[in-house]
Amino acid sequence: MSNIKYILGLFEDPDDMMHGIDKLQENKISIYDVYTPMPIHGIENKLGVKRSRLPIVAFICGSIGGLTAFSMIYYMMVTDWPMNIGGKPNFALPDYIPITFEWTVLFCAFGMVAAFFFRNHLFPGRAPRVMEFRATADRFVIAIDAKAGDNAKIDSLLKEAGAIEVKHNDRKYLSYE
Structure with a gap:
């Protein structure tokens, strides 16, 4: 052998x-x-x-980011500490679209980087x-x-x-x- x-x-x-x-x-x-x-x-x-299945990972991470931002905003502005700002409703959806978008992009970027490092075995301290x-x-x-x-x-x-x-x-x- x-x-x-x-x-x-x-x-x-x-x-x-x-x-x-x-x-x-x-x-x-x-x-x-x-x-x-x-x-x-x-x-x-x-x-x-x-x-590559990276687009699927990007979609999942972005969706998690968008849902996280949306649920945090809803909890903070409606349930935890509702405020009357200029007579607007507590949850005015158009006001929260920019931050939801930013969280979606943030989670997508970090999720794709983590998936790339995981898939290619590029962990700190690992020999190439x-x-x-x-x-x-x-x-x-x-x-x-x-x-x-x-x-x-x-x-x-x-x-x-x-x-x-x-x-x-x-x-x-x-x-x-």
Whole structure:
């Protein structure tokens, strides 16, 4: 039994990497992940990445913010300490629209930041998860689970596609320490 967990194909050019993805998918080899130093348009569709659920989180957080503001205003101005201001009713809805909007935006922003940090495991004190250090600088990396198929076949497919280096990792992530 081999200790190899991942096979990494390192490419210099994004076009070669995209060609490598095509070759691997033609041979029914599943790709664990792709790491690039810059965004590449269309790669999500090619890899079958699902659409983000961040808009749903934004809607839920914004709704909670709006309901919180609305209920606080109602409690303070109608139940807790009703005041007669210029003969207006205690709860004049148009007066409270701006603060309700601001709370909606505030809760939405903080909720999305919290969801982003939670989803990407960016907690304070946590070491960054890196599979290949050069993926942030000048290399395009395709990571393949070593249990996905024949390792020699995967190596040859990556080399045919233009990989300048094929590495076998025995760990999931590297650390900077």
